[in-house]
Amino acid sequence: MLTLKADVSDVSIQQRIKVEFKIHWKQCQDCIKESRQRTWQAIVQLRQKRDDVRKGLLVMEIAIARNALIRKDILSVQTKKNGFDFYFPSVDKARHFTQYLQKCSPMKTKTTTSLVSEDKTNNTANIKTTIVCDMVPLCRDDLVIVAKSAKGSLSGRLCLVLKVASTLTLIDSSPARDADISTRCTDLHADTYFKSGEEKTYRLFLSSKSLVRFIVLDVELCGNEDRRYRGVDGNEMYKGTSSGVSKYALADVEVAREADFGTNDETFRCVSHLGHLLNVGDVVLGYDIQSTVLTSEVEWSMDNEFNSSFVLPDIVLVRKVKGGGGNAELSSEDTTNAVKGKTGKAKSSASRKRERRMKKEEKKQKKLEAAASRMGLDTDQDVHLNIDDFDEERIDDGGELFAQTVKTKYDSQLEEDDLLAEDLGIVEDELAQQMEKLKTTESDAVAYTVGEN
Numbered sequence: 001m002l003t004l005k006a007d008v009s010d011v012s013i014q015q016r017i018k019v020e021f022k023i024h025w026k027q028c029q030d031c032i033k034e035s036r037q038r039t040w041q042a043i044v045q046l047r048q049k050r051d052d053v054r055k056g057l058l059v060m061e062i063a064i065a066r067n068a069l070i071r072k073d074i075l076s077v078q079t080k081k082n083g084f085d086f087y088f089p090s091v092d093k094a095r096h097f098t099q100y101l102q103k104c105s106p107m108k109t110k111t112t113t114s115l116v117s118e119d120k121t122n123n124t125a126n127i128k129t130t131i132v133c134d135m136v137p138l139c140r141d142d143l144v145i146v147a148k149s150a151k152g153s154l155s156g157r158l159c160l161v162l163k164v165a166s167t168l169t170l171i172d173s174s175p176a177r178d179a180d181i182s183t184r185c186t187d188l189h190a191d192t193y194f195k196s197g198e199e200k201t202y203r204l205f206l207s208s209k210s211l212v213r214f215i216v217l218d219v220e221l222c223g224n225e226d227r228r229y230r231g232v233d234g235n236e237m238y239k240g241t242s243s244g245v246s247k248y249a250l251a252d253v254e255v256a257r258e259a260d261f262g263t264n265d266e267t268f269r270c271v272s273h274l275g276h277l278l279n280v281g282d283v284v285l286g287y288d289i290q291s292t293v294l295t296s297e298v299e300w301s302m303d304n305e306f307n308s309s310f311v312l313p314d315i316v317l318v319r320k321v322k323g324g325g326g327n328a329e330l331s332s333e334d335t336t337n338a339v340k341g342k343t344g345k346a347k348s349s350a351s352r353k354r355e356r357r358m359k360k361e362e363k364k365q366k367k368l369e370a371a372a373s374r375m376g377l378d379t380d381q382d383v384h385l386n387i388d389d390f391d392e393e394r395i396d397d398g399g400e401l402f403a404q405t406v407k408t409k410y411d412s413q414l415e416e417d418d419l420l421a422e423d424l425g426i427v428e429d430e431l432a433q434q435m436e437k438l439k440t441t442e443s444d445a446v447a448y449t450v451g452e453n
Helices: 029-035 055-065 091-104 190-195 296-304 349-374 392-396 400-416 418-452
Strands: 002-008 011-017 042-047 076-080 083-088 107-119 124-135 143-146 157-164 168-172 185-188 202-206 211-221 251-257 268-272 283-288 315-320
Touching: 042 091, 055 091, 055 124, 055 418, 076 349, 083 091, 091 107, 091 124, 091 418, 107 190, 143 296, 157 315, 157 418, 202 296, 211 315, 251 283, 251 315, 268 315
Parallel strands: 042 124
Antiparallel strands: 002 011, 042 083, 076 083, 107 124, 143 157, 143 202, 157 168, 168 185, 211 251, 211 283, 251 268, 283 315
């Protein structure tokens, strides 16, 4: 009870009032997540730190979208500047997801933990785990300067990224005519890349955004055993593993820019590894180093990181364009152009800032929804995925129904982009080889156990 007393015009007034106090307990955000069921306990932060192209992340998106068993444990996804954040209900599922990512692209991982709550009486604790997956910032078809300090036969030379899977495959961009193609390739592991000082040893020279189309005028295989003119006598070409022909062979190739074809007589000759893939009249993508404007950092690397015997080529051929004259997408970067409307009334500074914040938030939300949709993740307005969002039909059939829908959507996209389809094919072949090795190891272990018994 509360007694109130007051003096009004020399009159004392007193009254007792019953007061009820209601205590509302409030928890911090981590404690609220701890009390909820099916909340996240681990987060996987996938990053690839490069600003020019997102091809590496796009291939990872498709690989996740085409594997329903991998993405069914994802509770939530958020887009960041250079990648994504995936939330999982347990640490084991997050580690399993990380192992799958490591088979698709070379990366280094780092695990950190933070204490959310602790019960010393029962000797229990709630720990939040963060797994950072830092992808090697090199994509297929990139030109890379390998410093002289690097170990291997390709040190001090300009190399081309030939394949991206669990490791990077580099090939010499301008080998000698009498060299063996097998000795001009090397595998680059993520540990080697990051231990070497990243960009100091393996510096990006040009990316796939700088690719130019060329017309093949002449192809002549290098080596003493066969120097015939392939455009006339029609040597056998590489048409898959069943053709019996090695995919890569050194050849002396003469090309001309497609933009200059028929305009001037300027041609270029270079030694390329595409000897078994090219024929006269084909269209090939390559780097026109002669007419490319280089940055100061790249020029410094050219003066200090190359061997004294290395000669920078004018042209580096990268890959053959399927179909000869079809349209080839050199990058899959999505761009958005904002259209600004004009109003008769001038807006204040605060209104313009508020409008910019709203547009930025809307753009971020659309980007997140598009990325989650590409990976086959259903998102609501808060862009949060609960296990309940996956209905019983999807869980019972292992996600096959949903995976089929996502696969159909992506197949139409891959039909329009041959370069992206080829990159994804390399990743899928690598995953298939890993699964085959796993099955062989398991069968050998079972046979060994049966033999002992």
